[in-house]
Amino acid sequence: MTVLTKEQLAQFDRNGCLVINDFFSISRAEALKSRAKELLTNFSLEGHPMTQFSTGTSNQQHVGDDYFLTSGNKIHFFFEEGAFDDHGQLKVSKERAINKIGHGLHILDPAFKAFSINETISAMTREIGFQSPQVLQSMLIFKQPYIGGRVPSHQDSSFLYTKPLSAVGFWFALEDCTETNGCLWFKPGSHKTTPISKRFVRDPEGTGTKFIPVENHSSSTADENDDEFVKCEVKAGALVLIHGSVVHKSAPNFSPTSRYIYTFHVIEGKAEYLSDNWLQPQDGEQFTSV
Ligand code: FE2
Secondary structure, eight states: OOOSOHHHHHHHHHHSEEEETTSSOHHHHHHHHHHHHHHHHHOOOTTOTHHHHTTOOHHHHHHHHHHHHTGGGSEEEEEOGGGBOTTSOBSSOHHHHEEEEEEOHHHHOHHHHHHHSSHHHHHHHHHHTOSSEEEEEEEEEEEOTTTBOOEEEEOGGGTSOEESOOOEEEEEESSOBOTTTTOEEEOTTHHHHOOOOEEEEEOTTSSSEEEEEOTTOOOOOOOTTOTTOEEEOBOTTOEEEEETTOOEEEOOBOSSSOEEEEEEEEEETTSEEOTTBSOOOOTTOOOEEO
């Protein structure tokens, strides 16, 4: 099976990102969006650490950290920063307050598992150059109307660090993504010029996470307002491939239109996966081969 053309592979290599329009059908996008909405509706606030963040003791912070750090093989719900008022109460309905669901949809949810782990994806990973590809996390990222948060400029390999670097993001538009509802913005070619200078690790002195510098690299100079960013507006059904070192970001959604996307990341199974990376295989499981 051949999925990507030579031109597409060359473009991905040159830009560090590649848009494949109409990769999946509108009806598939609608079905996945419905499933995402079902997850939002069915999830219960009871027992969720958000209920405990509001009182803010260190012990309760720890509960929140655990909820995040153990989410690799679970379906956990993470809130928008702007979702709470000063008293820790939700300002909007829970369905509108969730920023993302992660990080084990590709393991646990039948619809997203089938969409993620299949022959087409497997073929594409090999065309990109993977020998032993593994899906290590998946996320639904919502930018709900008026509340969807910005994602500051970053490189995915900071969060999914391997030696040598190998992470690639598969990013699927479940809805049209526009400048107004928070589409992606890339610095084309930055994967070749901007080294990974920091990585996101489990804090050995606490219960949470932090960034640490990567040896031999001075800190990154990625600038939010850099005019080299190019907007990446896509229609529902598009797949965007994202090189782990390409600098990208997205704006907040202050519009009345939501922006739902699904994404997962692949790393090379033969590369070294660092034991202090924030995301670790859970419960003795391995990352999912594709
Ligand atoms: Fe990213």
